[in-house]
Amino acid sequence: MKKTFLVTAQDSLSSARTGKIQTPHGVIETPAFSPVASQGTVKALIHSQVEGLGAQVILVNSYHLYLRPGLDTIAKAGGIHAFISWPNPIISDSGGFQIYSLSPLVKVSSEGVKFSSHLDGTRIFLRPEDVVDIQRTLGTDIMMTLDYFLPFPSPKAKMKEAVKMTSLWARRSRARFDEQPTAQLLWGISQGSVFWELRRESIEDLLEIGFDGYALGGLGIGEPKSDLLEALEKADALLPKNKPRYLMGMGYIEDILDAVEKGVDFFDCVLPTRNARTGTLFTHQGKIVIKNQKYAQDRRPVDEGCGCYTCQNFSRAYLRHLYEREEITSAVLNTIHNLHFYLDIFQKIRQSIQSNSYKEFKVYLQTQIKEEVR
Numbered sequence: 001m002k003k004t005f006l007v008t009a010q011d012s013l014s015s016a017r018t019g020k021i022q023t024p025h026g027v028i029e030t031p032a033f034s035p036v037a038s039q040g041t042v043k044a045l046i047h048s049q050v051e052g053l054g055a056q057v058i059l060v061n062s063y064h065l066y067l068r069p070g071l072d073t074i075a076k077a078g079g080i081h082a083f084i085s086w087p088n089p090i091i092s093d094s095g096g097f098q099i100y101s102l103s104p105l106v107k108v109s110s111e112g113v114k115f116s117s118h119l120d121g122t123r124i125f126l127r128p129e130d131v132v133d134i135q136r137t138l139g140t141d142i143m144m145t146l147d148y149f150l151p152f153p154s155p156k157a158k159m160k161e162a163v164k165m166t167s168l169w170a171r172r173s174r175a176r177f178d179e180q181p182t183a184q185l186l187w188g189i190s191q192g193s194v195f196w197e198l199r200r201e202s203i204e205d206l207l208e209i210g211f212d213g214y215a216l217g218g219l220g221i222g223e224p225k226s227d228l229l230e231a232l233e234k235a236d237a238l239l240p241k242n243k244p245r246y247l248m249g250m251g252y253i254e255d256i257l258d259a260v261e262k263g264v265d266f267f268d269c270v271l272p273t274r275n276a277r278t279g280t281l282f283t284h285q286g287k288i289v290i291k292n293q294k295y296a297q298d299r300r301p302v303d304e305g306c307g308c309y310t311c312q313n314f315s316r317a318y319l320r321h322l323y324e325r326e327e328i329t330s331a332v333l334n335t336i337h338n339l340h341f342y343l344d345i346f347q348k349i350r351q352s353i354q355s356n357s358y359k360e361f362k363v364y365l366q367t368q369i370k371e372e373v374r
């Protein structure tokens with residue numbers, strides 16, 4: 001297997017580390033946050049803004065792109081990078097989560113998963129091999145295996161079945177991936193929720209098969225925080241240090257800080273972008289709900305110390321006005337701020353690990369973001 005990950009600094013008081021993921025379209029510095037661009041765009045922004053905010057990778061969704069515009073269109077354009085004109089790294093979700101969460105009538109067998117398109121009800125059958133083929137056609141830098149996702153809480157017996165299926169599919173995904181040489185990377189997804197014996201079995205199966213990176217799926221979906229932390233700690237001890245770890249869909253800064261401490265390298269979440277569009281802005285003094293009347297005459301920027309374009313130029317009063325008038329610009333300016341907030345924190349996380357002061361930084365940030373906005 002090719003070497004695609006390099007640890008560049010290790011925190012001496014925790015498992016936090018910085019690293020570099022080498023992809024066909026460039027390097028991703030870790031710990032990394034990938035903005036979500038399910039349909040090939042970070043909602044409300046153009047790519048130059050996303051790049052300008054410091055995003056080194058975006059996450060597209062195989063399920064959505066497979067349904068629309070369809071693989072033919074993207075293949076004819078020369079792949080996803082050319083089709084959407086984003087020259088930097090792209091990771092694609094296998095679509096597993098979307099299949100189980102958006103589709104009615106999902107039927108899972110060892111052969112694959114049958115589901116109805118959430119658009120028009122068409123029945124679709126996908127094998128794990130098909131999902132590899134889809135991502136090969138997309139040409140994404142990092143491909144994810146098809147997994148069997150269950151909501152929280154799910155009975156242990158059912159979860160055990162899901163883990164077995166996920167391992168079987170991971171093995172078949174790897175075999176399909178190996179049939180043709182490619183510079184793309186393939187990461188495996190573990191399941192098992194917070195049942196440690198199941199999670200361990202899932203991770204051990206993936207390690208035996210061998211992947212370029214290892215994802216923890218099915219977490220951050222309502223399980224108790226203490227269980228999540230325990231799972232992360234045990235996974236940290238089990239996973240090899242020389243491969244990147246991805247905690248899928250985890251978006252609260254609090255949780256991200258804990259996960260980084262347990263050696264997680266890669267994150268994605270819709271939280272900053274989705275919240276921006278619904279008018280919730282993150283600041284170092286807590287959240288701001290911009291529609292609130294109390295901001296109507298507030299001349300201050302969203303976040304006093306923030307260097308983003310939005311905070312450098314506009315007041316809370318103006319942002320509230322745009323939001324209330326449902327102006328498109330509201331989504332743009334809010335997204336710029338929220339994404340800057342996230343990517344700036346990741347930049348600082350990396351700096352603090354490099355200067356061996358991650359724990360201090362974590363405590364400092366935790367006390368800051370807990371304070372309420374007055």
Ligand SMILES: [Zn+2]
Pocket residue numbers: 302303306307308309310311312336337338340
């Ligand atoms: Zn800002």
